[in-house]
Amino acid sequence: MDFRRPLPARTSRVPGRPRHPLALACAAALLCASGSAWPQQTPPQQPPTQAPADAKAPQEQPQAAAKPAKKPDENVRTLGTVVVTGIRSSIENALKAKQDAKDIVEAISAEDIGKLPDASIAESLARLPGLATQRLDGRANVISIRGLSPDFAGTTLNGREQATIGENRGVEYDQYPSELISSAMVYKTPDASLIGQGLSGTVDLHTIRPLDLPSRTIAVNLRGEHTTNGKLNPGVGIGDTGHRASFSYIDQFFDHTLGVAVGIAQLDSPIQAKQYQAWWWSVDNGPAGIEQNWGGPHTPGLPDDVISQQGMQLRAQSENQLRNGLMTVLEWAPGEHYHSTLDLYYSTFNERKFTNGVQWASGPYDYNGVPSYADIGLTPQQPYPIVTSGTISGIAPILQNEYTKEHDKLFSAGWNNQYDFGNGWAATADLSYSSAKKKLHDAYLFSGLADGGLASTRFYLPARDGYPHFIPGIDLADASRIVFTDPDNYGYNGREEFDRQKDTIKAIRLEATHPAGWIFSDFTLGVDYSDRKKTKQADVYFAWLNGNASDPGAYDHAFGVPIDPAFLYAPTSLSYGGIPGIVNYDVLEALQSQFYLTQRNGQADWNRNYTVEEKVPVAYVKFDIDTSLGGVPLVGNVGVQYVRTDQSSTAFQTNGDALVGRLTGGAKYHDLLPSLNLRAEIGDRQYLRFGLAKTMARGRIDDEKVASSAGVARVEQGPAAGQVLWSGSGGNPKLKPYIAVGTDLSWEKYFGQSSYVAVAVFNKNLLNYIYNQTTLDYDFSGYTNDNPTLTPTSNYGSFTRPENGTGGKMQGLELSGALEGGLLADALDGFGMQANFSLTNSSLPKSAISSIPGSPATLPGLSRKVANLALYYEKHGLSVRVAERYRSAFTGEAVALFDQLGYTQIEANRQTDLQLGYAFTEGRWNGLSILLQVNNLTNTADKTQQISALPNGVAVARPLEYDTWGRTVMFGLNYKL
Secondary structure, eight states: OOSOOSSOOOTTTSTTOOOOHHHHHHHHHHHHHTOOOOOTTSOOOOOOOOOOTTOOSGGGOOOOOOOOOSSOOTTEEESSSEEEOTHHHHHHHHHHHHHHOSSOEEEEEOSBTTBOSSSSHHHHHTTSTTEEEEEETTEEEEEEETTBOGGGEEEEETTEEOOOSSSSSOOOGGGSOGGGOOEEEEESSOOTTOTTOOSSEEEEEEOOOGGGSSSOEEEEEEEEEEETTOOOSTTSSOOSEEEEEEEEEEEEETTTTEEEEEEEEEEEEEEEEEEEEEOOEEEOSSTTSHHHHSOOOOOTTOOTTOEEEOEEEEEEEEEEEEEEEEEEEEEEOOSSSEEEEEEEEEEEEEEEEEEEEEEEEOSTTOTTOOOEEEEEEEEOOSSSOEEEEEEEEEEOOEEEEEEEEEEEEEEEEEEEEEEEOSSSOEEEEEEEEEEEEEEEEEEEEEEEEGGGOOEEEEEEOOSSSSOOEEEESSOTTOGGGEEESOTTOOSSSEEEEEEEEEEEEEEEEEEEEEEOOTTEEEEEEEEEEEEEEEEEEEEEEEEEETTSOSSGGGOOTTOOEEOOGGGBOSOEEEGGGTEEEEOOBOHHHHHHHHEEEEEOOOHHHHTTOEEEEEEEEEEEEEEEEEEEETTEEEEEEEEEEEEEEEEEEEEEEEETTEEEEEEEEEEEEEEEEEEEEEEEEEETTEEEEEEEEEEEEOOOGGGSOOOEEEEEEEOOSSTTTTOEEEEEEEOOTTOOOEEEEEEEEEEEEEETTTEEEEEEEEEEEEEEEEEEEEEEEEEOTTOOOOOTTOOOSOSEEEEEEEEEEOOOEEEEEEEEEEEEGGGTOGGGTTEEEEEEEEEEEEEOOHHHHTTSTTOOSSOTTOOSEEEEEEEEEEETTEEEEEEEEEEOOEEEEEEOGGGOEEEEEEOOEEEEEEEEEEEOOSGGGTTEEEEEEEESTTOOOEEEEEEEEOTTSOEEEEEEEEEEOOOEEEEEEEEEO
């Protein structure tokens, strides 16, 4: 049977079924790192072995030869063979998995139990060739593979597809404690037995297998954490220190036939962010400006044809993440024929966020009148000079204080049973369940100057990147001058939202294998059935001041109420932007005591209430290739998947903000996905790989919802004048998936213990892409006409929704390598490096490009250049690693106003991390190691950019957002028995 399985089989217990090579590599590392001898009360057993690629039957499988150690040192533990531990063993084990794989893969491996090479799984994955991460709240969160957004990547845990907390399919990796993950494999080319595969690739996370270890192992990890941005919001209970802790217990019973692994991990982490965002940049006066092109008012004090900021916000954000994770594995191998594994994973994730800031509009269309400028300073720039200093008067400061709480629960269970019949036939049955639940509570309130007062401020803006400097003419921290009000006439005093979401995946998989003849070693037949259901509900309320009016629509703009002193905290400092402080108070207490709520749910809110269900049966057949061609050993696989999808959705129909009724819809379709993987050994540890596969990825889940806004109206002009026609927009429950045909070619050369060089090229033709499109003959049968005075002329009309259309193309080049310094000179023994570089290009049809917010010329998530470099030293117990990752600018997903998903142009990012460690390998401290990590060593900022047209149509690029999160310093101890 193929090495990659829902759960890897134990070769020593189930004949004819090779182990997962990454699991074996990890087992070797954990065996060595545990520092424990073989148990004395039971007969000694041999360590697990890896079957060679040309193995035909168990009795033909020789013991894998141990690699001789080049030079023993304190980091080496001898158990019949000599194996290094730590950073070098992590690299060696990952390269072993990459080398042995029949598909084109990348791999990461834990340095030790509960110790990945980075602070998170996402950061470790992002260092692999062709992979990149998008940061959320300053930390790695989601993964892009080969330039495609996280939507296109599949993620599995022990081979099983995972439910997600977002509205889409992309897994947020910070939900999975790195301390409980022993390894991960990234499949860049699929084969027919890979379930849950993505269009760009598939990430398979692995937990430990207890029977792969020789004896009982207990590991304890504890790290303190400190963020260098300090405590930004006093009184909210979030500081600048936290901790990470984990405990792992692994044991074997009944003559090593029953294995138990239990892991517990807790993360209590503070995040402090300094945020600045320009609302928009434009030209107000002159031939290029709003005044002459859009008929806007003249802005006093601004020269003609200069670019100025139209508004801004400064915010200080304090966040705390509390995650508790529990992993349990029960593994039973009572004899040579039966093997069973039960995996359980459960985690809770609680996030509290307090955001206090000030903002104001400074454009000519401001509700409070046209502001005026004085003492203007300009910085030359094309196509027009930039206003970078001066004094602005007539602005209304808007103070917004916000509270957000998120509670997530993830649960995964999988039971795998394998049986070898002894006659060549082997069978596997795998049952699994995965669920993700999310609850979100968000509330914010507005305050401003008493009596609708206006203010002035001196300003200094950076010409490119960085924080501004404002010197306001009023003290915004003086609570006696600040009242609850609606400073810019938004039409309400605050907002509160409650979101609930649940995603479940139920699956069963049956598989049988048997030896084959001719050029094939084995063939595999399998079926898989999964039922995925995602439900989301959002309830939105507007907040109104007590005593305001019985009719919120009769709101008096000048009406304001002082903030109750009982709710006040010490002021929040925005000194990084020049403002000494702003008022800071308990948002929930003020909301409960000084406001009342009315139901808000409008069109955008009702559209986020939906259910989408996908029932997916899959049948597959795969033949493992094991032959030679002209004396060159050739292995691989060829096969095909048949995938049938039955998708359906239930959601609301709205007309504007009015709730009209409920809609249902869906579709059934099927796809054939053939695949071929070949690996030729063209020299000593030198391989040439080829992959050819057709892959698919279903559309965004929130694109498949049937939620629509639709109604009838009388046409006043044009050929259809006088007719009553339908029109609307919404989701598409009949949406078919993205389809691509990918070709991969890779050359790899391995040498030494943990060194290699590789060159890979790939091409993906996107046969089917999804983009917004307006259909003029959409059938509105089943929709409700909520206007009794108008009878539609026809049931057909115009409708805008996601549609399937012609795709595009992607090509890429990947260079990667690792080098042990000892191969160059004895003096460099212990030194090493890893490096990779990816260059990816893509093209999209014009219809697809124009539908994406921001109109990017490339696929969302595509960074043309991605690079990683890591330098390390490890010897005599000491380890040092400095790693830097880089990705060029890309269009990324971002949560915009009102928790809606949008896109933004994210600037190039470079992050450097440092890791120092020392492991005691002798004496009374044997088993203890000390670790110091500094993430984001250079305090790299997150930056976004505006790319749009000025009023005269001239394109301009200006910085929008500039956020810093500080450095995260972790110091801790690892102890293993």
